[in-house]
Amino acid sequence: MKAMKNIVLIGMSGCGKTTLGRMIAQKLSMKFADTDEMIEKKEGKKIKDIFAENGEGYFRDLETLAAKEISKFKNYVISTGGGIILKDENMQYLKQNSVIIYIKRSVQSIKQTIDASNRPLLSSGLKRLYEMEKERTPVYEKYADIVVINEEEPEKAVNEIINYIIN
Template sequence: MQAVGQPSIPDTARSPVAREIVAALGVRPIVLVGMPGAGKSTIGRLFAKRLRLPFIDTDKKIEKETGRSISQIFELYGEEYFRALEARVIAGLFETGPVVIATGGGSFMHEQSRRLIGKKAVSIWLDTKLEVIEKRLRNDMSRPLLRGPNPEQKIARLFKEWKPFYEQAELIFAPVPQTR
């Protein structure tokens, strides 16, 4: 029998471990939180594939729904507007059954989102090392919070400021950077 709110994915397609994890989730989504560049979108997609659950990237969803890039939204309306929009999008994802959600780096700083995730999801902080994040973001000019001079100093400051919030996630996962 299929539980209410469960997506119609044949259980037999899952490995025994994946089946156990999905059963333990019930209707709760897995929500990945962590710094910009920590690997939420990359690892979230892999988790979802392994568990055979739908994958949702909130940044991508916002871009699709608004027809604007995250940078444009920051530029046009500011960070506070973006966070409120992101909070509404996150809140809308809790009624659909188990999914894997990659959030934007700053979403967990928004009290309403953090509380909701804490109450209704299994949150995982991707605790990627600061040096790895710096290396990944060094040449990425598309990030609204890192624009202007001294992006490395900004990343380090954000990391320090946001870490106590990420530490409130239910689980911590330190991904090993893969090299090809």
């Protein structure tokens, strides 16, 4: 297969970006990267600890560095943190050589599947999750080349993304 653009997955925390990303990478024989994992590896600590010890602003700066690094990648599927869209600079880096896919999932489905203890911004509960969805949805939609609903079996969303990419 010829080298293709990166596939960048954006969406709310818990919408399935990492799960879908790994599946897509395997099916298309592409490499996989996760911005949160990149940051954790570089900092030597979990995201929740970075938030607790250094604050959200520091974490967002690390996210920008990760986005800049990713802009040099080729042939990758990349799962991003839910807030990467909060800085336009991040999205400009990611759009350079990538197809941006917004993974959309209902708050109810997200709430059923996440472990809030590992997601610093979600530990404040369902109300905050709905607020974040309301704030972020228009921004996700603004940057997305395509919106894919991930409510049922992950394979369905994976196949929809792959069909979009190869056609």
